[in-house]
Amino acid sequence: MxxxxxxxxxxxxxxxxxxxxLHPVAREALLAALADGWADPARLYSAGRRAQQLSDAARAAFAEAFAVRPDEVSFWPSGTAAAQAAVLGGLTGRARQGDTLVHSAIEHSAVLHAAARGRATEVGVDRLGRLDLDAWDRAVSAPGVALASLISASHEVGTIQPVAAAAGYCSEAGVPLFVDAAQTVGRADVPPGWSLLSASAHKWGGPPGVGVLVVRKGVRWISPYPQDDLYRPGQPGSVDLPAVVAAAASLRAVQAExxxxxxxxxxxxxxxxxxxxxxxxxxxxxxxxxxxxxxxxxxxxxxxxxxxxxxxxxxxxxxxxxxxxxxxxxxxxxxxxxxxxxxxxxxxxxxxxxxxxxxxxxxxxxxxxxxxxxxxxxxxx
Amino acid sequence: MIELDCLGQKCPLPVIRLAQTIGRVEVGGIVRVLADDPAAANDIPAWCRMKKQEYVGSPSPNAFEVRRLS
Known part of the structure; x- marks a missing residue:
């Protein structure tokens, strides 16, 4: 040899x-929900009602995990889709107030691509990857800002961002803050003060293909996509309910650990x-x-x-x-x-x-x- | 001054050439690196910081000047 x-x-x-x-709890929940949650939850027969119960339970679990109301939670085909819906929907909802997105220089490329659709102001970071809060304050206080976007912690270098302080400046300026919390959810607490938040299940051990978006009550969000008959924010068409159920169950499990x-x-x-x-x-x-x-x-x-x-x-x-x-x-x-x-x-x-x-x-x-x-x-x- | 033509070379090659060449100028002397890889503008100043040399600046696009300090 x-x-x-x-x-x-x-x-x-x-x-x-x-x-x-995949977390073992996600695998277990996924198999159970594939057996019991395949029907369309909007339909008026028993299989549909079972699916609706699973959907409601998953939504309630997310609401508890994020300490928000269940109707503030929506499901998307990925973390990228949820983040882009947050940015585009948040900008559209505030079109009367302005058209500018303020974002950090270290956002996920999903956010940067959405930012490239319109006007944007980029705020830099230091050598350690920490947001320049003075520049952030100036940027969000400028006229014509519709939305601000800050990643909770850098997905590339791990530096935690000063979300609470950044949210404070946004609040003073009357600008809603979107936090892309994909790397933080399931591992640490996200500081309060945000208006919109997105996460991605496969980052915490849930299945791939589930993005979560939270839009707080009172935040104007208008879908950037053609909608279907359902009035809630969310992806047009059916969600992958078994995957959403598995995502909810695994988030509860990873938060406990x-x-x-x-x-x-x-x-x-x-x-x-x-x-x-x-x-x-x-x-x-x-x-x-x-x-x-x-x-x-x-x-x-x-x-x-x-x-x-x-x-x-x-x-x-x-x-x-x-x-x-x-x-x-x-x-x-x-x-x-x-x-x-x-x-x-x-x-x-x-x-x-x-x-x-x-x-x-x-x-x-x-x-x-x-x-x-x-x-x-x-x-x- | 030594000029290094690294046009068309991918990073980290321009930085490797710079490291191999810096000893050939006297302390206080300058090496100019011509490089069009998009990482060069970031990585040449970063190299200077890590190796305690002075990044002088970019006199023109795709050109980067470094002063030997030690």
Whole structure:
């Protein structure tokens, strides 16, 4: 047998910030709801009523999870669809007050694409990825602002944003705030003060294909899409009710585990944050070291092609993602890393979930230095 | 001043060339990197910060100047 020097171990999926593996409660609820929740909940027969009961229960569970009223919750085909509905519907609802969207420079690209539809003011972040609150205050106080959009925590570097303070400035200016909470829901509490909020089930261990949008009472929201006969905000047509039921059940389960999981994963992230710069020369760990998501860490390695590193890690059994330009469909570096002014090549984002073990992280730390060294050597460094 | 033509090269190649070349100018001297990869405008200043060299600026599009400090 050839000795490779790599410690053996099972493959480790470390890209929970893209999609978390399905939570066992979600799987159970999904199978049950597929059997019992396939009918159209709007119909007047017993199968329809059973579906309606499941739908009501799921909606009530989300309302409890977000501490809102059930009729403020709507379901969308993805987190992206929910975020874009929030932005476009929020802008349309306030068309009489203005036409400008204020957003941070580190929003999810879904929000940036929606922003590109009209007028927008971008507010920058510092080197750690924290919103410039003075610039935010000035931007939301300017005339003609219809809506403001702030991600709860950066999906790329994990920095938690000052949502409560940003909401305070919005409130003073009379501007509704949309918070894209995809990375926070199920892991930590979202501060109050927002008017619209979106989340995505597969980020917390629910099934893919479920986005949740909350529009608070009194916030004017007008659908940007042609509507069907139902009057509530929501996607036109039927929702994937079994998936929505599974999303609701799994959110309740992950919220119950959130405190202990957050402590456990945060310690593993701290280990990566400390060990990577000690084991690999010329590495920049990016994002706020303290005000950060519990499960996500990002670093950039000088002189390393991000795509080559992703493939090398994949061969070693690790699934991670990257904000480097060579790994992006746009062939541009991550707008988040650019906004922060940190190194964008050789970028790796590691995000952990309830199935991640200490042994996974130890093996990752054992394998990474050799892979980086080999890529650098090949490049002549 | 040394000028490095990295036009058409993908990141991290321009930064690698810069790192390999900086030792050839005297302390206080300047290396100008010509690079059109969209990551260069971000990564050359980031390299300067990490390696304690001075990013002088971009005198024209796709050109980036670095002063050797050490």
């Amino acid at each position: 050839e000795f490779t020097g790599d410690p053996a171990g099972p493959a480790a999926y470390l890209d929970a910030a893209t999609a978390s593996p 959130a405190r202990t999981e957050s402590v456990r994963l945060s310690a593993l992230v701290d280990r990566i944050r400390e060990q990577v710069p000690a084991l690999v020369p010329d590495v920049e760990v990016v994002g706020d070291p303290a005000q950060r998501l519990p499960h996500l860490v990002t670093f950039s390695c000088l002189y390393v092609d991000g795509e080559a590193l992703l493939h090398a890690l994949d061969r070693a059994g690790f699934a991670v993602s990257s904000g480097s330009s060579c790994t992006a469909s746009t062939l541009r570096p991550s707008h988040v890393l650019e906004a922060m002014g940190v190194l964008s090549h050789g970028n790796v984002r590691v995000s952990l979930h309830r199935g991640t073990t200490e042994a996974d992280v130890d093996r990752f730390l054992a394998v990474l230095p050799g892979l980086v060294e080999a890529i650098r050597k090949e490049a002549g460094m």
